[in-house]
Amino acid sequence: MVEAGRSPNIEILTSARLEALEGKPGRFTASVHQEPRFIDDDKCTACGTCTMYCPMPIVDLFNERLNITRVPHIDYAQAVPTSYYIDPRACLRINYETCNLCAQTCTAQAIDFSQKPRELSLDIGAVILAPGFGRTDLSVLAKYGYGRFLNVVTSMEFERLTCASGPTEGRLVRLSDRKPLKKIAFLQCVGSRDETCGNGYCSSVCCMYAIKEASVAKEHDPDLEIALFFMDVRTQGKGFDAARERAEEKYGLRVIRARIPRVDQVDGRLALTWTTDDGKSCSELFDMVVLSEGLNAPKDAEAIAEIAGIELNHYGFCRTLVDSPLAASRKGVYVAGAFQGPKDIPESVTQASGVAAMASELLSEVRNTQTVSLSYPEEDKAIESEGPRIGVFVCHCGSNIAGVVDVDAVRDYAGTLPDVVFSRDTLYSCSQDALKGIATKIKGNRLNRVVIAACSPRTHEPLFQETLRSIGLNAALIEMVNIRDQCSWVHSQEPEAATEKAKDLVRMAVAKARLLEPLEKTTVDVSPTALVIGGGAAGMTAALCIAEQGFECVLVERSDQLGGNLRRLVWTMDGQEASKVLDDLIKRVDGHPMVRVMLEAQVKDVSGYVGNFTSSIVKGGQPVAVDHGVIVIATGGRENRPKSYKYGRNKRVLTQLELEESLAKGKGFLKNIKNIVMIQCVGSRGEDMSHCSRLCCAQAIKNALKLKGIKPNIRIYCLYRDMRTYGFSEDLFKEARKKGVIFIRYEPDRRPEVIERDGRIKVRVFDRLLEDEIDIFACLVVLSVGIAPGDNDALARVLKTPLTPEGFFLEAHVKLRPVELASEGIYLCGLAHGPKPLDESIAQAKAAAAKAAIPLAKGQAEVASTVSRVDKAACIGCGVCESLCPFNAIRLFRVNKRRKAETITASCKGCGICASHCPTLAISMGGFTDEAIMAQIHAFAGEKCV
Amino acid sequence: MSRLKNNSCQVGKIVVFCCNYTTSVSTDTLREAGLIPENLDVKKLPCTGRIEVSALLDAFEQGAEAVFVAGCRSDECHNLSGSRRAEKRVGYTKRLLEELDIDPDRVEMFFVHRGETQPIVDAVREMTTRIAKLGQLHSI
Known part of the structure; x- marks a missing residue:
C-alpha cells in the first residue's frame, strides 16, 4: 500500500465515486465525484493534535465501532495517504459553524474548511473495478443474537480485538464486562451457504480466517478453549490444509461439524446447542461467540454496474466467464478481487496483476506516453565518506513491539553505543509521516549510517532504502534489526529478556553499521523476449498476453500439440464446451506474429539473469539457443x-x-x-x-x-x-x-x-x-x-528454484507475490503453481504475464548490489569458488599468466558461498564484509568493537 | 405426604414442567455451570397443555418443595392455547394447595420466550427464593 502511495504514476483519489463512464475502450471519460477531506494531505504531518483537541466523539468505524475516535482522525497509522481527515457528519464547524478548534490548533495549517466537493472528468483508457466485498446484513447476524448479546461478535470485530493496535490493544476480553475470555466458539457459514438470506454461495475464505483468528487468540492466551463449528472445512488454498492441521494440533483447536442454528444467553454466558452426526444433542456455554461472516457483494454493486455498464450475476457480484475471468461484460472494463466472487488474498493479488495485464494489452500502443519516472538526488559522497555518524531508530510497531520490548530503554541504550550520534523511537517507522521524519532527522544530524530496529528486512528494507536514496544516501548504508519477530513475538512471555535481546541485537547492528560501505547499483539491458515453458491453458494465455502487450514470446511445449490438460476437459464449470475455449486459444496463439511456438521441445539449460537469459532448447534432438529477458513457468500438472x-x-x-x-x-x-x-x-x-x-x-x-x-x-x-x-x-x-x-x-x-x-x-x-x-x-x-505435480524436478534444478514439499513451484511470497519466484525474472502460473480450476489458471497466467512484462517494458533491469567481489591481489586462482557457485556467476580467467577469479555481477545472487569457501579470504560480499560480520560477532560477545 | 427423599441437599427439590421447545440447552450443561441447583428435575412434555392437576400434585407427593410450569408465551404456543390451558390448571392447583394448607406460592406458572434459557434459570431462582422464605414442606 505504501508502495502504491509512493509511486509517482498512481494518483489516489479518496472519498471518490464513479458517476459516469462514457466512451469506448482506450478512450473513456470518467466522471468522478470527490468529497472533501477538509485536511490538506500535502500539509498534514499526521501529528494527531486535531484529534486531541476535537470535542466531538464519534464511533471509530475502522475499529468496527468498538472504539471512540474524534471527528478529525486517521483510521490507522499506516493508512495511505498518511493524512488525517474530517468526518463531516458530526463536525460542529461544518454543521453548525461553531468550534473550529482543530483548525486553530493545527500547526501545519492543514485544516481547510473551505474545501468543496469536486467533480472530476478523467480521460482514461481502461477501467478496473475493485470495490471489494460488502458486509453481512444485520438481520442475518441478529439471528445469532448479534446486537442483543454483547459477547456475540463478528469475525471482523474479533480481528480488531486481537490486533495489538486495536480497541483493546490486543487483550482478549468479553465486551460485556471486559473480563478475560476463557472459552470461545466460532460459528462458520454466517451469511454464506444460507438460502434464507439469499446467499447460496460459499464465501471461500471464512474457514481459513477462522483458523487464523483462533490461532492468533491462542497465541495471546494459551489457556483459551476454542471450538470451531464447521459444515465442511474448506481450506482449499495452497498450503492451507497443512497450516490448518498444524494449527489444530499445535493449539488444540476443537473442530466440531455442526451448524449452530441460534445463540442463547444465560447469565451473560452464551449457550450453544447442536446435534452430532450420530444424533446426539449437545450443549455448552461459551464466553464469546464469533460469527464468521461471509463476503457479500459490495453494497453499491448495482449502482457501480449501472454506471460502468456491466452485468452482475444473480448474487450481485460482477459476472465473468470461465475463459475470461477478469473481463466484465463491457469491453475495456476489468474486474479484480472479491467483486468478481469471494476470494482470498493470494487470488485477489493474482487477479489484480492479471487486470493490470489486461489494461496493458489494451493500452500497449500508448505505453509510457503519460508516465513520469522517479529520480533520486545525486549521492552525497562527502557525507558518506565521513567517519560513521550512526542514527538508530527503534520502532514501537504500535504495541506489536512496544507491548513486550521496552522501546524507550532500547532507544536510550542505543544512544550510548560508539559512533551513535542520534537515537529516537517511532510509533510506526514504516508509516509515511515517520519516513518523512526519519529523512529529516538523517539530514539534520548529518547521519551517514542508519540502523532501524523494527520488523523484517525481507518486507521493509526496500522501503527504508528508498528513504535513504531520496535524500542522497546510498541504499546500502542501512542495517535493519528485527526486534519484532526475534524479540517481541518469540519472547512475548518474557518482556525483560526480550528487551535485553533487543539491546544485544541493536549493539551488533551498530557494530556492523560502522563498517557499512556504499554499494554501486548497476543496471543491465533487457532482451525484450519472454520464454514461456508449457503450452497448456496457462502457458498459452500467458504467451498471448505478453505478445498482446507488444513483446516477443517463445512458447515451448514438450508434446506434439498445444493444449495440455485442457485438451482432456470436455465442459467448463459454466457449461461452455472446453474444446471451443481450447481451439480459440490455439488459433490466437498460432496466428499471433509475436508468438513463436516450439513443439516437441524441452528446456535443457538456462543461464543468465533477469534481462539476459540464454536457454538451450532441445527440439528434435537439436539444441537451439534462445536469448530472452524473462521466463514464465507454466509446465502444468497431471492427473x-x-x-x-x-x-x-x-x-x-x-x-x-x-x-x-x-x-x-x-x-x-x-x-x-x-x-x-x-x-x-x-x-x-x-x-x-x-x-x-x-x-x-x-x-x-x-x-x-x-x-x-x-x-x-x-x-x-x-x-x-x-x-x-x-x-x-x-x-x-x-x-x-x-x-x-x-x-x-x-x-x-x-x-x-x-x-x-x-x-x-x-x-x-x-x-x-x-x-x-x-x-x-x-x-x-x-x-x-x-492433481499431481508434473516432472518439475529437472526444470527446478535448471532454474535453481525451490519446490514445495508437494513438488509444485514455490512462489516468492504466498500472499503478496503469488506469481513470482524468488529469483528475479522468473514467473509462475497454472498447475505448476498448484492445483486450481481453469478460470483461476487463466487469471494467474495473465498475472504472470503482467509481472513478466515489467522488466520487458522498462527495457532495463536493476541488478542487486549485494554481490561478491574478488580481491585480485589475494586471489590464488584455486578455482574453489567457480566450482561451488550455484549460479555460474564466478569465472576464472588469466591475468598475466595467473588464474584469477571474477564475479559476473549480473548473475550473482549474493548467496556468499564463494566468500565462505575462499581459502585466502579474497572474496567479500557487498553489505556483508568479513570485517563487518566479525565486528557484529564481537559485539554480540559484548567486546568493544574492533 | 412422604418425607423428602434426599435431605442432604441444601435446596429442596424443584420440579419443572416445560414443553419440548422451551429450552434446548441441556440441564446437565446448566448444572455443570452452576446455573441451576443439583436438585432440579426437568420434565419435558410435548406441550404444557398436556399437564394435569394430578401430575402437579403428584410432584409434591414425590417430594417436591416447589413445582412450576414453564410454557410458551401465549402468542408463541405451537398448539395455540396449550400454555393458557396449563395456566388454568396451575391456578386450580393453587386453590387445592390452599385447601391443603400449603402455601399456593409453591406452585407457579411462567411464560417464557421460546428457546431462551435465561427465563427458565430466572424462574428456578425465583422458586428457590420462595422455598427459602416458606421453609421446608417435607421435613415435618
Missing part, C-alpha cells in the same frame, strides 16, 4: 494415478476425467448403467499426496449433474470428506442435492473400500448418520484422483 480402489485393475473404475471423456463420446456409454459411486479425495489430502487438489469437488458435481441431465433416473452416490465447492460452485452442489445425488461423508480413518465379487463391484462405506457400514452396488466407480 494423479492412484494405486488404490482397484484403479487400473477393473475397467469399471474410472477417474473423473476419464468419465468426462467417455461421456463426450455419446450416450451409449450409459447403457445398462444404473448406479454410480463417486469417491472424493482419492490421492489428495493424505492418500498419495498431502495437498487438497482444489477442483475435484466441483468437477465431480459438474459430472454428476451432466449424468443426471442425460439420464435423470441414474443413481449417484458421492462419498466425500469435505465438499469444497467454494464460491459460486456451491450453487451446483445444491442443485446436485436437489436432483437426488446422495452425499455420504466419510472420515479419513475409515475410507471407503471397493470390493469385487462375482464380476460385480460394491463400495463399502461407513455411514456416520446410520452408524453402520453400508454396501453400494456400483456399475461404475468414479474416482476424484487429484
